[in-house]
């Protein structure tokens with residue numbers, strides 16, 4: 001009897017060799033569990049052959065594909081820690097992650113190879129490619145390798161993945177997610193959302209973040225559900241796939257884009273049993289419009305990279321617009337005074353703190369940051385401000401952290417401001433999130449020129465291109481002679497947000513400003 005590997009044993013082993021369909025692909029083809037498992041075994045051998053053993057990191061910045069998902073499965077089998085990276089990150093951003101996580105191997109898109117090779121070599125990491133169509137030097141290396149693999153034994157507390165989340169100050173932090181973190185949350189979600197082998201989950205999220213990789217994929221695998229695996233959210237493809245699907249998970253932008261499409265009707269969604277929203281606040285208005293249009297009540301839940309899912313509206317029971325529902329089984333949630341940490345009575349607004357098997361093991365090689373946010377008693381300080389009603393429902397009312405969530409991607413203003421402040425002619429800057437009809441919030445930069453200087457906005461925007469992923473770059477610029485400050489000298493971002501709140505009001509669709 002092989003030794004235990006909790007995630008492999010629960011998510012993958014039950015399907016080994018099964019001819020059942022796992023993934024439905026855009027071209028109309030399918031991939032069985034057996035074929036997926038064979039691919040994952042070959043990939044696990046290739047990862048081993050590249051010199052990685054249990055606990056080593058594998059950084060992956062590739063387009064979404066069945067092969068990319070099989071890399072995750074291969075890492076689980078080999079005991080290798082997966083470090084998935086947003087495909088939008090530039091080589092400059094990658095350099096930081098590679099230096100910090102010290103992966104032995106980096107997988108990238110062939111188109112990024114030339115730019116990333118020096119970055120990887122500088123860190124002593126090998127580099128291989130995996131294209132969206134599943135080809136590349138990594139796939140070549142795996143070609144012909146055995147389709148059986150002795151899964152590495154792992155313990156509950158062993159790391160399964162390292163996911164970077166930006167910090168409000170300083171650099172990104174690697175959230176260490178263990179086997180038990182991921183498995184406990186998958187178990188809770190299968191139960192809470194009633195997933196079964198009869199489900200067909202419409203998967204249009206990226207797989208480099210918690211939502212698409214763990215919430216969606218782990219839940220489907222654990223339940224034995226099938227997935228319609230789309231490379232990205234494309235409204236035409238989603239409309240085409242919806243009639244076959246039983247469930248979908250998305251960020252609020254998925255729902256506003258669907259609502260903007262006349263093809264969204266009750267008939268289109270007649271076979272659906274569940275629409276889940278998360279990663280960013282779902283406007284109560286979107287919730288109500290979706291119900292009026294389709295008859296479906298979106299189930300909103302709340303989570304984060306460090307904690308997986310914390311709360312959820314009930315599957316059976318009232319799904320309340322504007323709330324993120326109740327703490328999930330096993331998750332303790334309290335609202336505390338942000339200054340003192342003392343627990344507040346129900347009904348009072350404060351800092352949301354959570355504890356449970358879902359909560360991560362700390363930040364990679366950052367014991368000080370870990371101590372600041374993860375209390376010794378196990379409660380994690382989320383940075384989200386909220387209130388819990390007498391009936392237990394949690395409402396998120398704001399963020400204690402300076403963070404913009406745009407289309408479900410996080411933008412840390414500080415990082416963008418630091419990049420802007422170095423530009424010639426700019427004395428200082430403030431980056432704020434303002435309402436955006438498509439993305440929920442979009443980044444807007446307020447620039448203060450040096451005395452006498454006339455900043456060249458096009459040059460400013462251009463200068464960010466090499467350093468910042470596209471999704472982080474401000475979609476609009478404003479120039480002010482100075483930033484509003486309080487008596488302590490702190491920039492009053494709330495005043496700026498109010499002043500520029502209407503900037504994107506007329507922007508329809510997904511167009512950039």
Ligand code: MLC
Pocket residue numbers: 088204205206209210211212232233251253254278279280302303304305406407408409439470471472510511512
């Ligand atoms: C893409 N762009 C974005 C963007 N996504 N800009 C700002 N915010 C975003 N979210 C850029 C593109 O690079 C492109 O640049 C331009 O904006 C227009 O792109 P688009 O065609 O409108 O975008 P699209 O590709 O359709 O993507 C939008 C989206 C996508 C909403 C479908 O961002 C998405 O899938 N978001 C999901 C994010 C997610 O999974 N979050 C979960 C985090 S986990 P150019 O220059 O090429 O035109 C988490 C925990 C939890 O938060 O609780 O779940």
Ligand code: AMP
Pocket residue numbers: 165210277278279280281282300301302303304305306324382383384396399405410
């Ligand atoms: P990330 O660091 O990418 O995991 O983002 C996590 C953050 O997304 C949380 O701390 C919240 O601020 C936000 N978030 C996730 N789900 C919701 C939700 N349903 N409503 C409001 N904010 C959410």
